[in-house]
Each structure stands twice: as structure tokens, then as C-alpha cells.
Amino acid sequence: MNLLEKPNDTNTIRKIVIFVCIGFVLLVLICAISGYFYVKSALKPVDPNDHRLRTVNIPIGSNINTIARALEEKHIIKSQSVFKYYVKFKKETGFQAGEYELNPSMNFDQIIKSLKTGKVVDNAVVKFTIPEGWQLVQIASIISKETGYSSAQIENRLDDRTFVKILIKKYPKILGTEILNPKVKHPLEGYLFPATYSFYNKKPSIDTTIETVLSHTNYVMTKYQTDMKKEKIKPNTLLTMASLIEEEATAQADRHNIASVFYNRIKAKMPLQTDPTVLYALNKHKQEVSYQDLKVKSPYNTYINKGLPPGPIASPGNASIEAALHPAKTDYLYFLAAKGTGKVYFAKTLSEHNALKQKYITAKK
Structure with missing residues (x-):
């Protein structure tokens, strides 16, 4: 039995290798070109002709991930990933919490400049402090006094299981399905972190108020992630x-x-x-x-x-x-x-x- 490859077999293998290499190079080239145009597009304003202001709330303790997500959700930027890389590449820091009026015609540099101005706590229209060791019912009363909503309205929203399920999806690192256990009196009890919270419009919605507090809780708990895992x-x-x-x-x-x-x-x-x-x-x-x-x-x-x-x-x-x-x-x-x-x-x-x-x-x- 002849173990040597036939010339035709050798040529066939060579052609297959060449075609595979060419295909790989083309694939890489296509990905590179697509990536280039994607990034180039993402760096441009969402809509240069849309100057309608949109309110973007940046909670206390927000990091670049939270900020980028909020901007994308409000359609102020096209891609939160590209925005995050742009900020890191430019070594931009000093973003401040506050409620901003931004529009889709702004470019990255304009957005970054706006986010650095901030609105200090003293200028807040609505401000309340959650003391350590306070319970959800007491906290609802504090929020009620500053926002004008009744304590019952706030408690009902905090205990709304449909709303809580939405929050579990938004904050999976801190909220789990165990808080929906029928034995639990209030699903969000313990998750309203003690701190001072500020808002810059006259009457923030109950949902905005709750999510601002939860966002800060999420931020605080991130520093314990390593120890919790350990x-x-x-x-x-x-x-x-x-x-x-x-x-x-x-x-x-x-x-x-x-x-x-x-x-x-x-x-x-x-x-x-x-x-x-x-x-x-x-x-x-x-x-x-x-x-x-x-x-x-x-x-x-x-x-x-x-x-x-x-x-x-x-x-x-x-x-x-x-x-x-x-x-x-x-x-x-x-x-x-x-x-x-x-x-x-x-x-x-x-x-x-x-x-x-x-x-x-x-x-x-």
C-alpha cells in the first residue's frame, strides 16, 4: 500500500488552506471595517437636528457604567460601550451627581463638559436623609414629607410585586427573587441605604425616587462584592x-x-x-x-x-x-x-x- 499522497490530493489540500486563509483575512477585514464604522457612527450625535431637552438623572455615587447606561436609555448617546471607552481614553473624571437637561444633538465632549458642572446638594429642590436603622415604613414617611406623595402611595409602590420584579432585573447584583418570598413583609426592606438624597425638580416621581435610592445602594454594595464572594x-x-x-x-x-x-x-x-x-x-x-x-x-x-x-x-x-x-x-x-x-x-x-x-x-x- 502506497502511503505517499497523490499529487492531486496535495494540490487540493493546498487550495483548501489558501481559501481558508483568504476567508479568515476577509472576515477579519470585514469585522475591522464594520467596527470602525460602528465606532465612528457612535461618536457622532444621535440626531444633530434634535435640540429638545431631555432630563437625565445621575444619582449620588454613580460610576461611569451607571452614567453611560442612563445616557443611552434617554437616547442622548448611541452606545454606552463606546462612550465608556471614550471617557477612559480621554481620562475624563470629576462627573457629578445631579439632574441634567441634555439633548440628542450633543457630541461626547459637550455631554462630558455638562456632566462635570454638577448641581450641588445645596441647590436641590427636594432633599431627604434616610437615617441608619430606620425601617421602610418610617422611610416612606420621610420621603412623603419632602415629595408631597402620601406615605401610603410610597409604601404601596415599594411593595408592588410587579414593580419589584422590574427592579430585580435592573439591579441583579443586590436584588434576588428571595425578596418575593411570601414570608417577607416588605420586599425592599433593608435595601434603602441610609444617606442624603437630592433631586433637582419640584416633584420627582415615586419610581424615580425609589430607583435613585436603590442605585445608591447598588453602588455601596459593589465595594463588598469581593468579600461577599469570599x-x-x-x-x-x-x-x-x-x-x-x-x-x-x-x-x-x-x-x-x-x-x-x-x-x-x-x-x-x-x-x-x-x-x-x-x-x-x-x-x-x-x-x-x-x-x-x-x-x-x-x-x-x-x-x-x-x-x-x-x-x-x-x-x-x-x-x-x-x-x-x-x-x-x-x-x-x-x-x-x-x-x-x-x-x-x-x-x-x-x-x-x-x-x-x-x-x-x-x-x-
Whole structure:
């Protein structure tokens, strides 16, 4: 059997290789030309003849990705990707939060210049502050006072499951389908990050207000992405734990030690037994919890249910989120805040805890 290739076979192979190479070169050339014209087109104004102003809101804490997406959604630019690369190539920085009036006839340089002017917080028409540890109902009341919408209107929109599903798609890094669990009282509880929010028109819509707050929450949570991945903890779990820490902490409390108590009790399969979850289940705010209160039937009651409640019970700040991510390494299983001073004392055993309770709480009555 002759193993040598026949001349005709060799010529055929050679032709195939040549055709493949030519095809590859043509494909690369076509892609390069198409890419060139795409970028060239994207660099031009959307419509040089359209001077109608469009309002573009750049929330506090926005990065170039958020800004580019907002500009494309309002049809001020053709491609957010090209805009981002242009900004990085030109090394442009200093973009400021604010509400801008832009139009499709503007080129990239004009848009960039406008976004650098900003509108300082003092010029805001509507401004409100969400304090750390406040609950969704309280936050709705704050927004109501500044925007003119009723608290009920704002609460209803925050709890609108159809709207929440849209938000889950918009903010997949922080919002998951677990917030739609029927056991969850308010899907967006804990996701309205404590900060000051400013708006530059007289009456921003409820949706705009909510999305501005969520956009900032999304921005804040990005800095915890690496640690969350390392600790294998989801945003909802993190914010739920952080909300418990936030509600239990006093001005003098060590949040990292409080976090260690909660994690140690979960590991030991002990109920967390934290009073703020009972008050959340009862929709009450009071100084002391009664034994009758502890019996309330609710998935949020951590006296009768082990583990974390189904969702956050308030909006935690950075300190509590960091404590939830990085708890202290202790053997503590109990803690209490001294009556009067608020100083927090920790204990490893029930007998130690009862002694502290007798000294700092019972004796003070």
C-alpha cells in the first residue's frame, strides 16, 4: 500500500488552506471595517437636528457604567460601550451627581463638559436623609414629607410585586427573587441605604425616587462584592444579618462582637432571640419587650424560629454591614445593653449572662 499522497490530493489540500486563509483575512477585514464604522457612527450625535431637552438623572455615587447606561436609555448617546471607552481614553473624571437637561444633538465632549458642572446638594429642590436603622415604613414617611406623595402611595409602590420584579432585573447584583418570598413583609426592606438624597425638580416621581435610592445602594454594595464572594454570602443574607446588628447596636456597642454572637448561636443551632425582630413582627416601637410579645407567631420572631428572619428588618449602615461580613472571633453566645448607659456586655454562658442581667438591668429597675 502506497502511503505517499497523490499529487492531486496535495494540490487540493493546498487550495483548501489558501481559501481558508483568504476567508479568515476577509472576515477579519470585514469585522475591522464594520467596527470602525460602528465606532465612528457612535461618536457622532444621535440626531444633530434634535435640540429638545431631555432630563437625565445621575444619582449620588454613580460610576461611569451607571452614567453611560442612563445616557443611552434617554437616547442622548448611541452606545454606552463606546462612550465608556471614550471617557477612559480621554481620562475624563470629576462627573457629578445631579439632574441634567441634555439633548440628542450633543457630541461626547459637550455631554462630558455638562456632566462635570454638577448641581450641588445645596441647590436641590427636594432633599431627604434616610437615617441608619430606620425601617421602610418610617422611610416612606420621610420621603412623603419632602415629595408631597402620601406615605401610603410610597409604601404601596415599594411593595408592588410587579414593580419589584422590574427592579430585580435592573439591579441583579443586590436584588434576588428571595425578596418575593411570601414570608417577607416588605420586599425592599433593608435595601434603602441610609444617606442624603437630592433631586433637582419640584416633584420627582415615586419610581424615580425609589430607583435613585436603590442605585445608591447598588453602588455601596459593589465595594463588598469581593468579600461577599469570599465568605459565600448573598446580599439578602448579609443585609438581614446587618439589620439585626444595626437594631441591637448602641452608640457604645461593638458591632463585630454582636455579629459574633449571632453567628455563634446559628452555628450552635440556638435561636437568635433578638428583641428587635419581635417588635418588627408586632409593628411596634417600644423600650421593653414583654413575655407575651415573645409569643407572637411570625417568621420574623427569632425567639420561636431558629436562624435569620426571612429578610432585613431595617436599613443597616456601612459599620453594621462590615461587622456582618467580618465578625469578631469569640465564644460569646449572649449580650445585653446596660440600663441607662447602653454599654454592651458579652457572656459565654447563660449563668454569666444572668449575672450580668441581674447587675446591669434588674438591679437598675
